[in-house]
Amino acid sequence: xxNHESERRxxxxxxxxxxxxxxxxxxxxQAKLELGDLDAVQDxxxxxxxxxxxxxxLTNDTPDDYVIATGVHHSVADICQIAFSHLGLDYQDYVTxxxxxxxxxxxxxxxxxxxxxxxxxGWQPQVSFEQMIIKMVEHDQQLxxxxxxx
Numbered sequence: 001x002x003n004h005e006s007e008r009r010x011x012x013x014x015x016x017x018x019x020x021x022x023x024x025x026x027x028x029x030q031a032k033l034e035l036g037d038l039d040a041v042q043d044x045x046x047x048x049x050x051x052x053x054x055x056x057x058l059t060n061d062t063p064d065d066y067v068i069a070t071g072v073h074h075s076v077a078d079i080c081q082i083a084f085s086h087l088g089l090d091y092q093d094y095v096t097x098x099x100x101x102x103x104x105x106x107x108x109x110x111x112x113x114x115x116x117x118x119x120x121x122g123w124q125p126q127v128s129f130e131q132m133i134i135k136m137v138e139h140d141q142q143l144x145x146x147x148x149x150x
Contacts, residue, residue, distance in 0.1 A: 001050055001053075001068045001069075002042075002043040002044075002045060002067075002068065002069035002070070002112040003042045003043060003044045003045070004044070004045050004046065004047040004049075004050040004068075005044055005045070005046065005047060005132060005136070006046060006047035006048065006132070006135075006136070007135060007136050007139035007140075008047070009047075009136075014035070014076060014079070015044070015079055015133070015136065016136065016140075017033075017035075018033065018035070018076070018079050018080055018083050019079075019083050019133065019136040019137045019139075019140050020140050020149060021033040021094075022080075022083040022084050022086075022087055022089065022091070022094075022137060022140075023087070023137060023140040023141050023143075023144050023149070024144065024149065025084075025087075025089065025094050026087040026088075026089060027144055029144075031094075032094055032095070032096050033080075033091075033094055033095050033096070034095075034096050034097070034098040034101065035076060035080075035095055035096075035097065035098065035101060036076075036097065036098060036099075036100075036101030036102040036103070037076065037101075037102045037103070038075060038076045038077040038080065038095070038097070039075055039076070039077065040075060040076050040103075040107070040109075041073040041074060041075045041076075041109050042073065042074065042109050043069045043070055043071065043072060043073060043074075043109065043110070043111045043112050044070070044074055044129060044132070045068070045069060045070045045125055045129075045132075046125065046126075046127035046131075046132040046135075048127070049125040049126055049127055050068050052123065052126075053066070053068040053114075053117055053121065053123045054068075056117075056121040056122070056123050057117075057121065060120070060121060064116075064120070066114070066116055066117040066120075066121065067112050067113055067114050067116065067117065068112070068114055068117055068123070069111065069112020069113065069114050070111075070112065070114070070125055070129070071111050071112055071113060071114060072111065072129065073109065073111055074129050077091075078129070079133055080095055082129075082130050082133040082134065082137075083133055083134075083136070083137050086133070086134050086137050086138075087137065
């Protein structure tokens with residue numbers, strides 16, 4: 001399972017840190033968002049899609065190992081662009097770089113190859129990266145409205 005994200009991911013993870021901050025900035029409750037390397041990439045997918053893959057693995061007649069991934073890299077900047085633009089904002093007006101958040105060693109992030117799961121299990125991600133980030137933003141807007149975000 002490559003990185004899988006959803007609205008349930010904790011706020012300490014970069015995806016939720018961005019979506020929560022974007023919502024707070026839009027509401028005037030936060031001024032800036034400090035991040036590290038905006039060019040850092042991962043193969044991020046939507047957690048419920050990955051749960052579906054797990055179900056297909058468990059119910060398949062023959063046990064086997066599978067890679068579950070989207071096969072696509074997206075950057076931290078991509079998350080910012082989608083989250084902020086969904087709220088009518090330009091992330092470049094609000095995101096600042098904090099060098100202390102940048103890892104000293106360069107990390108190479110592979111892309112997953114889920115072709116075996118697609119072929120044998122018929123699995124295919126249903127939610128795009130953009131849709132996933134928008135779902136997270138909209139969830140965080142609901143939490144803010146309900147008074148559940150600090």
